[in-house]
Amino acid sequence: MATGQTFDIVVVGAGPAGLAAAIEAAKRGARTLVVDENNKPGGQLFKQIHKFFGSHEHRAGVRGYDIGRQLLDEAAKCGVEVWLDAVVHGLFNQRLAVLREGRQVTVEAGRIILATGASENAVAFPGSTLPGVMGAGAIQTMINVHRVLPGNRFVMLGSGNVGLIVCYQLMQAGAEVLAVVEAMPSIGGYGVHAAKIRRAGVPILVGTTISRVVGQGKVESVVLATLGPDGKIDPQSERTLAADTVGLAVGLTPLTELAWMAGCEFFFSPKLGGHLPLHDDNMLTSLPYLYVAGDITGVEEASTAMEEGRLAGIAAAESLGLLAAAAAAADKAAVRQRIDVLRSGPFGEGRRLAKAEILQQQALRSRQGGQSWKA
C-alpha cells in the first residue's frame, strides 16, 4: 500500500463547494488537495446550461458550465492538486483512505473539508423500477454533457426547479415533454422556469401523481391520477400518457456517509434534505479538524454551495494559522453577507430559517458541553 502523503487541507468533492473551498485555502498558502471519485471535476456544474440568477458576485447571467471552467482555471492557478477517479472510502480521524485509479493510498490531512454533495431521491410506485424511469439529474447529464437523449416522450414527476429546468432542457435537446406532474397543490419552482415550459405548451399538473408506469420490460405508458383531499389517489381520475421515459425530480438527499464515519454530530432537518452534520458559522463540525460545505450541509443550490465552500476554505486556513484573525474575520464577513443575500426572498427564506436552526442547535449543544465540540 502506498502511504504517506500529507496535505494541510484535503477537500473531498470537486464540485462547486469543494473547488471554491480549495481555492480560498490555497490562496492563503495551504497545501491543498481535492479528491473526487468522478473522472471529470466540476460536480454537477457541467450539466447546468442555464444562466444563473442573483447579483454580479454570484455570476448572474453566466451559465453553469462556464462557472465550472472558471473554478477549475482558478484552482489550477492557485496550485490546488486535484485527484480524479479517486474514491475516499474511509475517514480514520485525520487519515483518509483513498482508492486512486484502483490503488489504495492514504493521505494525512491537517484539516478535512467534506463537500460531497447530494444524490437524487427516488420514489416508489408500481413500475418505478422499469428501465426508462430515471433521475432528472441523470437525464440532464445525458442530454447536456453526453448529448444523448435517453428517450423521446417524457413525463417529469416534480415541479421544483430541477424538474422544470430539465424539462426545458429536454425540449432544447429535441425531446417531447408530455407533462410535469406535481403532487402538491402548487408549483414548487421559480415562476420564470415554469413560465418557460408552459409557453412551450407543456401542462404542469398540480395535485396529481403517477399512479403507475406500465410496460413490458421498459416504460410504455404512464398512468396519472388526481390526488383527493385525503392525499389518496382517486381511481376515477386515472388517465394514460404514451410516454417512454419518466424523470424523477423529487428532491435530493445529502451524501453524508463520510461524516457519519468520522463520527461528528448530526441534526435532522427535513427542509434541507434530512440528517446533516451539525456545523457552526465557520462550517466546522463537532470534530476539530472536519469542515463541511455545499449540499452535504443541506440541499440548496450551486451559488450558495460555492459561498459555503469559500467560508470553509478561509476558516480552515485560519485554524491552521495561515492568516491573522482580523483578516480572516473580514474575509468571512464578506462571504456571510453574500450568503445572506442568496438566502433572502420568498424562496430563500425557508432555507435561511432552516440554516439558522442548525446554528442554534450547534450553539445549544456546544453550551451543554458536547464532549467533542471544538475539543
Add this chain to the structure above:
Amino acid sequence: MRVEKHPVLGDRKVGRMVTISVDGAEIEAVEGEPIAAALLAQGMIVMRKTPRFGEPRGVFCGIGRCTDCAMTVDGVPNVRTCVTPVKAGMVITSNLKGGGE
C-alpha cells in the same frame, strides 16, 4: 438518439468513434463517453436483470451510486456503465440471465 444540434451548446462535436461489442452486437460509440450513454444512444435501455426475480433495470441515477446500470465489461462483473468511459474494442455483456455474470 444523439443530440446533434442544440440552441445553447451548438453542434455536437464528434469525438473519435470506436466500436464496442454489446451482447454480441457491434455498436458505434464515442471514445470516452460513459458506456451507458453509448447504449442509450442506440436505444438500448435494459442493462441487466435482477438476480432473484429477473426484473429488468436500466440507467437510474447516472452518477454511479445506484448500480442499476451495472454490466460485465471485459470480463469484470458489476461495472457501473454510467461512470465507466468507453474504450475501443470493449466487450460488454448484460446480466440478462440474472446473477452476477
Add this chain to the structure above:
Amino acid sequence: MSNKAEVIVIGGGVIGTSVAYYAAKAGKRVVLLDRGDIAAGTSGACDGFIIMQSKNPGPHLDLAMQSAALYRTLAAELDYDIEYMPCGGMIVAESEKQAQLLQGLIAKQKQAGLQVELLPIAQARQSEPLLAADLWGAAYCANDAQVNPIRLAQGFAQAARRLGAQIRPGVEVQALLEENGRVCGVKTGQGELRADYVVNATGVWAPTLLSPFGIELPIKPRRGQILVTEPLPPMLNHVLLCACYLIAKYHPEELDPTDRQHRLGVGLAVEQTAHGSLLIGSTREFAGFDRKTTLAGIEAVAQHARRILPALAKVNIIRTFAGLRPHTPDGLPILGPVEGLPGLIMAAGHEGDGIALAPITGQKVAEYLK
C-alpha cells in the same frame, strides 16, 4: 402496554428472538423488548456461520450439534426464508503446524460423533478451487452450514408474534425490578412491566443490568471487523474458516504480538451470501464498545483473505462494518438461572457462536421457564 407478562425477553438479536419464539411456542405470554430494533446490534453485524468443527468436544459441541439439527427444519417451521444453506465448511491450515492442531481437535470431535476429514490441499482444491495452492490443506465437515442472521432474527420474531408474543422495538430497559429477592419485571423508558421471568439476552450489554445487584458478569465486547464485497457469481462452495481463528479462540498464547494479523486476532471467515456478496472477516480485538472499523483492521483482514483465496485480489469491497461479540473467559455462553437472583434467566455471552447456537439456546432457555 399491558403490564403483566409471563416472560420478558430483553434483546432482539438472534438469541433474544429465539428465546421469544421457543417460549411462545411453549405457550408462554411473551414480551420482547429491544432499545433499538430486531438484529440492530451484534446480530446485524456478523457473519452467518453455523460451524460445528470449530467447537470443542463437550457441552459446546453437543449444543452446537443439537442446534444444527434444529436448523435443518427451521425455515419451514418459521415459514420464513432465513437463507439457510447446508453447504459444509472448511477450516484451512496454512502450515503443517496448524494441520497438527486441527488433527488433535478432529480426533476428539470424531469420538463425539462429528465427522471431520483433514484434506491435503490438492484434494481440498477439488471442491474449493479458489484456495491458494501453497496452503497445507483443510479440514472438511459436511455438517457446517450458513444462514442470514438478520433474516434469522426476523424469522424468529415474526413467528413468535404469530404465536402471540409482543415484539416491541424501541423500548429501552433501564433496570431490573426486584421484590423479595426475586426479579419480577423491568423498568423501561415507557413505564414498568412485570413478569414471572425476565430473560437477559442483551449480549455484550448484558452485564449492565446485573451490576446493581453486585453481580459482575464476565462478558466483554470483542470487536470483529468484516468486509463486504460486490455481489458475485457463485464462487465458494463452503463456508471457510482458517486455523488462525481456532488459535485466536483456543490458544491465544500461541499468537505473535509483533505480527499485526495476530495482534488483531485476524482469522479468516469467508462466506458467500444468498445475494452473492462475500462476507470476509474478521478481526478479534478488545476495543471497548467502539464499533468503528479501523484501517489497520480492514487491511489485515483483506491481506489475510488474499493469502488464502488469491482470486479475491480482483474483487471490489463495497462496505465494511464492525460488530461486538460477547466474549467470555471460557468461550462458553452464560445460560440459565442466576444464583441468588431467581426470576432472572441469562442467555448471553456466545461470542462467535451465537448464530450456531441460537436455536438450541432458545429451546433450552424456554425449558427453564416452567
